[in-house]
Amino acid sequence: MTHLRSDAQDNRDKILEVAREVFATEGLDVSMREVARRAQVGPATLYRRFPTKEALVTQAFEEQMGACRDVVEEAVADPDPWRGFCTVIEKVFELHARDRGFTAAFMSAYPKALDFSKNRGEVLALIAGLAARARESGDLRPDFVVEDLVMVIMANGGIRAGSPAASVAASRRFAALAVEAFRAGGRAPLPPAVRLPLMPV
Amino acid sequence: MTHLRSDAQDNRDKILEVAREVFATEGLDVSMREVARRAQVGPATLYRRFPTKEALVTQAFEEQMGACRDVVEEAVADPDPWRGFCTVIEKVFELHARDRGFTAAFMSAYPKALDFSKNRGEVLALIAGLAARARESGDLRPDFVVEDLVMVIMANGGIRAGSPAASVAASRRFAALAVEAFRAGGRAPLPPAVRLPLMPV
DNA sequence: CTGTAAGTGGACGCCCGCGTCCGTTTGGCT
DNA sequence: AGCCAAACGGACGCGGGCGTCCACTTACAG
Numbered sequence: 001m002t003h004l005r006s007d008a009q010d011n012r013d014k015i016l017e018v019a020r021e022v023f024a025t026e027g028l029d030v031s032m033r034e035v036a037r038r039a040q041v042g043p044a045t046l047y048r049r050f051p052t053k054e055a056l057v058t059q060a061f062e063e064q065m066g067a068c069r070d071v072v073e074e075a076v077a078d079p080d081p082w083r084g085f086c087t088v089i090e091k092v093f094e095l096h097a098r099d100r101g102f103t104a105a106f107m108s109a110y111p112k113a114l115d116f117s118k119n120r121g122e123v124l125a126l127i128a129g130l131a132a133r134a135r136e137s138g139d140l141r142p143d144f145v146v147e148d149l150v151m152v153i154m155a156n157g158g159i160r161a162g163s164p165a166a167s168v169a170a171s172r173r174f175a176a177l178a179v180e181a182f183r184a185g186g187r188a189p190l191p192p193a194v195r196l197p198l199m200p201v
Numbered sequence: 202m203t204h205l206r207s208d209a210q211d212n213r214d215k216i217l218e219v220a221r222e223v224f225a226t227e228g229l230d231v232s233m234r235e236v237a238r239r240a241q242v243g244p245a246t247l248y249r250r251f252p253t254k255e256a257l258v259t260q261a262f263e264e265q266m267g268a269c270r271d272v273v274e275e276a277v278a279d280p281d282p283w284r285g286f287c288t289v290i291e292k293v294f295e296l297h298a299r300d301r302g303f304t305a306a307f308m309s310a311y312p313k314a315l316d317f318s319k320n321r322g323e324v325l326a327l328i329a330g331l332a333a334r335a336r337e338s339g340d341l342r343p344d345f346v347v348e349d350l351v352m353v354i355m356a357n358g359g360i361r362a363g364s365p366a367a368s369v370a371a372s373r374r375f376a377a378l379a380v381e382a383f384r385a386g387g388r389a390p391l392p393p394a395v396r397l398p399l400m401p402v
Numbered sequence: 403c404t405g406t407a408a409g410t411g412g413a414c415g416c417c418c419g420c421g422t423c424c425g426t427t428t429g430g431c432t
Numbered sequence: 433a434g435c436c437a438a439a440c441g442g443a444c445g446c447g448g449g450c451g452t453c454c455a456c457t458t459a460c461a462g
Contacts, residue, residue: 006459007459011409033448041410042410043452151375160397173352180387181378183388188377190374192374194370196367232418232420234420245421
């Protein structure tokens with residue numbers, strides 16, 4: 001297990017490469033077989049390395065989750081918490097817009113994927129801290145809760161345009177609208193927030 | 202064709218009833234066969250009345266589209282265009298939150314469904330007029346375009362919560378955030394809007 | 403160079419959805 | 433009451449995904 005044979009390692013790499021690409025462009029609703037086919041590999045080989053779709057997905061998105069974490073950590077380091085908060089929204093939305101599967105993976109309940117959900121939890125915790133500071137500085141509306149960010153990330157995932165470029169452009173505008181919505185000074189009180197549970201598969 | 206035999210009419214009614222229910226709760230990704238099964242009808246009977254899924258879907262959602270139109274027409278009649286605009290967002294979001302399939306149907310390109318797409322076009326035109334008045338009255342941000350509303354409706358469709366009630370609650374909060382975002386007086390200029398084409402099937 | 407464990411992918415059996423055909427049933431008109 | 437077109441639904445052949453098994457191949461250690 002520690003050391004894969006060189007050919008096995010090559011296949012594993014190719015599978016992950018293909019999976020990342022196809023998940024990004026088509027979303028997670030791609031059959032295991034389709035991934036195997038595109039990687040020019042037999043179904044058995046795919047299943048040997050990744051016994052379940054969950055295993056494949058979480059491995060494939062480890063990189064994206066890392067990028068997400070980087071974005072958030074950098075934003076948290078911003079001395080202006082509101083600017084950091086806005087950066088998080090813009091960058092994270094773009095990340096999700098460029099990778100259709102990532103939102104689905106991010107929102108999915110993967111009981112076995114400890115690293116993945118640990119990372120998600122930490123990212124959300126970092127954002128919560130940043131939000132608290134932005135609230136205290138008076139720039140973020142006081143009734144903001146982290147669930148609101150989860151909600152708009154889910155919502156952002158619902159936006160589909162004709163091309164990847166158009167999706168990114170739409171998400172950019174959506175992010176700007178989200179920033180406007182979250183800025184302090186809103187005139188209407190918000191209805192109660194809702195906890196959004198992770199969804200099975 | 203003009204007059205169906207009574208038993209055929211009963212079956213047609215039951216199919217539509219079942220389809221509306223299952224599309225509302227499960228979304229459009231339900232097989233024709235599953236609809237037939239739940240309606241206690243053979244596949245052939247279903248296909249005889251509704252040769253394609255498109256035919257079934259558009260018939261099933263005629264009612265919802267009518268409700269949508271009613272909401273919009275009532276809101277357009279409001280002497281205060283901004284209040285009318287807000288009402289549209291709140292009511293339409295709730296309609297979509299209560300019926301998972303409706304957003305998908307609303308956003309789908311159904312080339313054969315003349316009534317359906319005509320209604321959608323008219324609804325959007327009504328909203329565009331309302332928005333123009335709300336913009337002129339100075340309550341709606343000047344850079345708002347109808348595509349923004351389409352975008353947030355799509356986005357609203359991405360929100361999934363544990364139960365129907367939770368979904369509706371989440372949509373309600375999301376609608377309030379959308380209202381905040383669209384209100385005049387936003388401090389940041391928005392990135393360019395994007396036309397969101399209807400999606401095939 | 404060679405033995406062997408690791409690795410491979412084609413093939414299998416299963417289930418499910420698709421759209422259609424056709425032998426049987428039945429509503430409704432005369 | 434009797435007829436027949438309308439309506440029914442079970443069954444079919446096709447394609448595709450699922451996870452697994454196994455006979456063949458190959459990397460690499462000795």
